[in-house]
Amino acid sequence: MNENEPHTLIDLKPLLEYDSVRTWMDGLRQHWGGDPETEDLERLPIFEAFCRQVGRDPDQIVKETTMIKNGQRRIRIQGRNRYAALIEEWQDTVEGSRFRKAKWGNTVRSFLIHNGVLLQSGIQT
């Protein structure tokens, strides 16, 4: 995938059926406590919107930002850079306040972070 590739329609299962989304929820639960599936009802719809925007399901996004090398899971630097840029571009298109844009972008960043992909975004507010 590159930035110039047209977005494709994608069939998505319910997000919680993806391993990477369950990993994300487990990470949120472990770190912050509470029930991440219900405490913020916007979280999953926002993430689904990103998946549809880039034409990738959640597990594919993780595959494109990580790889297995010599039996170890590693971060794909180019993949991470590409997604960092895609997230920024996408959150810029969100209507509303800067806080709202940040929330949309950070939702996707949170998904990657809890799947082991370190990603910093700078101050968003």
Place this chain on the structure above:
Amino acid sequence: MEFKEVIGRRRSIRFFDPDRPVEREKIQKMLEAARLASCAVNAQWARAVVAFRKDLTDDQFSRLKTPVAALNVDLAPVHIHWFNDLSVVKKIKGSRLKELVDVGALAPTHGWSHKFVDEFVYPQILEPMTEGPGYPIASTFDVGGAMTQALLTGVDEGLGVCLVTLNGAVLKEVFNVPEEWIPLSTILVGYPAESWDGGGQRPRPPFEELYHEGAYGTPFRRDAAVTEELKVAKMIQEPAKPHDPKRIAEIRRLAEQYGLPM
């Protein structure tokens, strides 16, 4: 602040107040402390480039804001980038050792003389050392000591500090440093936006696991009276607790304040 408390209060601060500038004189004090650090053969390998974030050009700033460092460089008002100048030993050729002889730091009582430096130390030890694979590692050890003194001085000045590693190749280009300088770590400096204790002293392995007495395998005996004394002196402080609700609440607040992912 008393010395032991400075050690006890130091934390790797990761949430800085980005809008509160750091006084230039405090940065100078950190650098002065680094310059006075112990250093093998008095070579002084440590070099630093101080970057005040407000003075960075847009191009410099955007190149430093990589996906792994964007928040670090955004939040900290000052970045001190440290390098190891590997060329220094061949440039000074033992002259700083002879300075030490002249001021009485190295004396004939311990076998030192100008002649020893000129005929043995430089040509037979130092110069060959610079060709060996261990040279960058050994010299970097001393730069680390200098950086530590700078870190602690920052704490003593009421600042938050954090040692991080940025992209060395980018640093060399952005700050146009000489080819022979090896990029090391960066000290981020600013006033903490988080509580100064950052949730408590960080976890450390047990004392007895790290230190031995007489020979390997015999742990150095840790005297409880000494640790109590160090608690009173605030060097040993309350340890951070896993999943501490107070700390989690603080990070949540900071994440909301700066718009950070959770």
